Structure formats: C-alpha cells, structure tokens
Amino acid sequence: MSSDSQLPKIQELDRALAQIAGQIRILVPLQWPASAEDEFLAAFRAGRPELPKVKLTPRPVGGDLEALANVQKQCDRAHPIGNLVYKTARSYESAVRMLAGIGTPAFTEYSAQLYGLPTDRYRTQKVTPLTAADFFLTTTDRLLGGKQLPELVADIPSKEFGERVQKKLDRFFVEDRVEVVLDPDLASKAVGGSTRIRVREGARFSTLDLAQLVNHEAYVHSATILNGKRQKNLLCLGLGSPRTTRTQEGLAVLAELLTMSIDVMRLRRVALRVRAIQDALEGADFIEVFKGFLEAGQSEEESFKSAQRVFRGGDVRGKVVFTKDSVYLKGLLEVHTFVKVAIRDNRPELVRALFAGRMTLGDVVELAPYFESGWLQGPAYVPPWAEDPRRLVAVLAYSAFINEVNMSEVGLQHFPAFEERAATGSVRQS
DSSP, X not given: OXXXXXXXXXXXXXXXXXXXXXTOOSSGGGOOOHHHHHHHHHHHHTTOOOOOOOXXXXXXXXXXXXXXXXXXXXXXTTSHHHHHHHHHHHHHHHHHHHHHTTTXXXXXXXXXXXHOOTTOOOTTOOOOHHHXXXXXXXXXXXXXXXXXXXXXXXXXXXXXXXXHXXXXXXXXXXXXXXXXXEETTOSSSEEEOSSEEEEETTOEEOHHHHHHHIIIIIIIIIHHHHHHHTOTTOGGGGTOOGXXXXXXXXXXXXXXXXXXXXXXXXXXXXXXXXHHHHHHHTTOOXXXXXXXXXXXXXXXXXXXXXXXXXXXXXXXXXXXXXXGGGHHHHHHHHHHXXXXXXXXXXXXXXXXXXXXXXXXXXXXXXXXXXXXXXXXXXXXXXXXXXXXXXXXXXXXXXXXXXXXXXXXXXXXXXXXXXXXXXXXXXXXXX
C-alpha cells in the first residue's frame, strides 16, 4: 500500500478534513438549559403543563461549508481511502447544514440524512427500526404486566458509581487515561469520549448500569476513538464523524446483549425513543411525548430527559425533531447481521477490525486490505467478547439454529406431556 501513488494526496486531504472537523460539535449546540426541566416539571405537577420555552441559536455556517466542499471536490472516489475521506467530509457538511437549520424543517431533513428515520427499510428486508421497537415494547409489556420481574434497585450515588467505573477503565485502558467526569447537565445517564466518560451528576445507578456503561460507553465508544487516534496514516478514523454513529451505537447495544448487560427497562428505553421520534414526526408535541414516556413507566425526570432527546434542536410543537435515537435499533440490526455474515464467510478478522477506529460497516470491508498490509493498525483495545472469535462462533451458531424452532406451537403445558411420551417411548415426529 505504501507504493500507492495516490495516498500522499489523500492523506493531505485527510489532515485538512481533521482540522475542519475539530471545530464542529454536534450535540453541544443542542443542549437545553437545566432550568428547562425544573420549570416544565413544576408546571406539570401543578396541573398546568406548558411546552418548554427553549431558544437555541442556529450555528453560523462560516467558512465550514466552503472548506468541506473543497475537500470533497479533490477526493478521488474511485480510491477506497479517497472515497472514505469524501463521505466523511460530506457527513460533516450535512451536520453543519443541520445545525444551521435548528428549529426549522431543514434541521430534521439533515438529521434524517445523518441518522435515518424510524421507518427506514432496506429493499431486501421487511423490518424497520419502528417495527423492531414496537415488537420489543409489545413483548416486554406482556412480561412487565405479569409483575414477576423484581424491581431493579438504583441506589448507587453518582460519585460512588463514577469511582467504580474508573477502576474498570484503569484496568482496560492500560496505555491511555480515560477519566470519569460528573456532569449535571447531561441528557443521557452517560456519554463516552476518547479521554473521558461523562456521568450525570445527581442520578442514581444500579449495578446493571455499571455493566451497561462499561460495555457500551467504554469498551466500544471510548475504545474505538482511542484506537482511531492511533491511525497515523488516516486521521478520519479518529474523528467520530456523524456517518459512523449508526454503526457505533449498533455495536454498543450489541455489546450489551452479548455480555448480558442489557435489561428489559434499558431495551424499552431504546425502543420507546424510536417510537417517540415517529410520534413527534407525525405531529405529537413535547407534552404528548413526555406523557408517552411517563405512561410507559419512566419517572417524571427521566420522561423529561427522554422527550428532550427527541426535541433538542427541533420544535417542541412537533414535526421538527432530532432523529439520532433511531440509530440504536437500526444500527443493532445492521451490526448483528454484519457479525453473523463475517463469521459465516470465515472473515472473523472483520469483527475485530470494527474496533480499529470510528468506521461504518462498509468502511470495514473496503479497508480490509489496508489492515492486512499494515498500512492501518489493528485495534489496541478490544472487548473480551470480540477478541476471541470462537466465542462469537458458538453463540451465533446456536442462535441461528434456535431461530428455526417454531415457538408459536410451544406452550409451557407441552413440557410435562412431552416428557411423559418420552418416558413411555411414544415420542414420534408430528
């Protein structure tokens, strides 16, 4: 690969893009003031709910669009690395246009370009993020309705929780320092970056939250960005560009599933956000979406923060929303399928390569020759479940087989009868 005459020019564009992208922050301009929650909940508890009065300032375009257009113009899309740089620059262009359109329909238009919609469907498939969300909600509604699940106790204060997380980070990131920071203004309970993981100050956590955060935020989000920053030949892999969000979140949720760190309420939160985005796109306002989360079992505080995720950057009256949370289920379906295909096709190295930087699934396939040649480095930090492909082969082989069992024909009452027939030798194929 070092003999590729186009690489020096592409690397020059890559460095230029990294400099431009370093000035673009997506979530920061969308943050709501902490007072918005206090004011809304006070009015709601008084029986006179009012739409939040939040005024966000659209981000000035400045010279970003011109600079990003210049990078795209010079990229050779016929070259795998050139095409990656082009697509990364294009995603930042969409992000800039989205932030410039805060509060207007253009915001949702570009949000959909970056993150998709709940109703997106591949041509060869029938499922969408919305059908997956509704399936998960219906299934767990029945389970929760039985009152058989013990309540998950969240009794760990944020300070103690952060200290526990820090110990695990120090053992995993042996060559880098990733610090836990308490942040009272965080909309989600935790967010992972390359040098720090922010935890919402004042929240209370459970032991399951600890496993979820470590496997989702640290072992995926922090690990991939740190691994990406080690790629001296291709800085794009250390950027965390918007186009990689779907793969990132899908990989992180899959990690929760494979490590059994996810719980029913976490799965419901992910599904409820997808359903809420669709409701808001169809015209539901902030109060209606808030009540939807509340009726689904979330506390008033969590319901506000969940609704806030949908409307940040949008219009609290509905239809103009932030669609980012669509990526969790869509990404999960894609990454799970990718992993199964990679194992099926005897390409387990592609699963490990997912952690070598911030990439899409297509990037991993197209960049495979560059990893094989050593031009791109393999990941330094890989979670245990992905480090050894033998574990994945066993789990996926079993899941592929068990999917063939016709569960609609099986009830609990069948098990005693089946054992009785087996004991008398009367079991037969039917």
